Every structure is written in C-alpha cells, then in structure tokens.
Amino acid sequence: MPKMVRAHVWVSGRVQGVFFRANTKRVAEELGLRGWVRNLPDGRVEAVFEGPEDSVMRAIEWCRKGPPRAAVEDVDVRWEQYTGGEEGFQIRY
Numbered sequence: 001m002p003k004m005v006r007a008h009v010w011v012s013g014r015v016q017g018v019f020f021r022a023n024t025k026r027v028a029e030e031l032g033l034r035g036w037v038r039n040l041p042d043g044r045v046e047a048v049f050e051g052p053e054d055s056v057m058r059a060i061e062w063c064r065k066g067p068p069r070a071a072v073e074d075v076d077v078r079w080e081q082y083t084g085g086e087e088g089f090q091i092r093y
Contacts, residue, residue, distance in 0.1 A: 002052035006035075006082045011045045011063050013073035020045050021091045023067040024059075031055040034086035038093065050086050 011020070016039050024037045024047055033051040040046050047063070049056045066072045 004082045005053045005056050006050045006080045007056050008078045009047045010076040014071040015045045018069035019067050027062050028089040036090045036092045
C-alpha cells in the first residue's frame with residue numbers, strides 16, 4: 001500500500017488567466033489525485049493534492065512549471081495530515 005499524503009500548495013507568478021486551474025485539474029485526475037485548486041485575490045493559485053506520495057510529488061513538480069503560458073516564480077508547499085475526505089478533484093471559485 002503506497003503512503004498517502006496531503007500537500008497544500010501556493011503557486012505565485014503569472015499563474016492566473018493561463019489555464020493553470022484547468023490544467024492542474026487534468027494533471028491531478030491523470031495522477032489519480034483528489035483535492036481542489038482555486039485562484040486567490042492576490043494573484044496566486046492555491047491547491048490541495050491528496051493521494052499516493054509519488055503522485056502528489058509529480059503534481060507538485062508539474063506546478064513548478066505549469067501550463068505553457070504560465071511563468072511560475074515560486075511554489076510554497078506545506079505538508080498536512082492526510083484526510084481522505086476529498087471528493088474527486090475540483091476547481092473552486
């Protein structure tokens with residue numbers, strides 16, 4: 001059984017208006033992760049990924065680059081207690 005983890009992630013740079021949320025959802029679903037992603041008023045994108053540790057790590061690595069039109073400056077990751085309570089992967093508004 002893989003180790004299950006939860007990562008809370010904040011991505012800064014040019015990350016809004018470049019399909020960051022839609023692509024994050026696609027990547028998370030391809031990796032079989034649960035959680036959510038949303039834009040923040042300060043221009044950052046916030047996301048939570050839950051699932052097997054290796055898949056969560058791959059999602060975080062993807063966030064460091066983002067979709068083609070993004071210009072990621074920083075990714076802040078905080079590890080939290082895995083809850084298993086997320087339903088699928090959602091874009092929050």
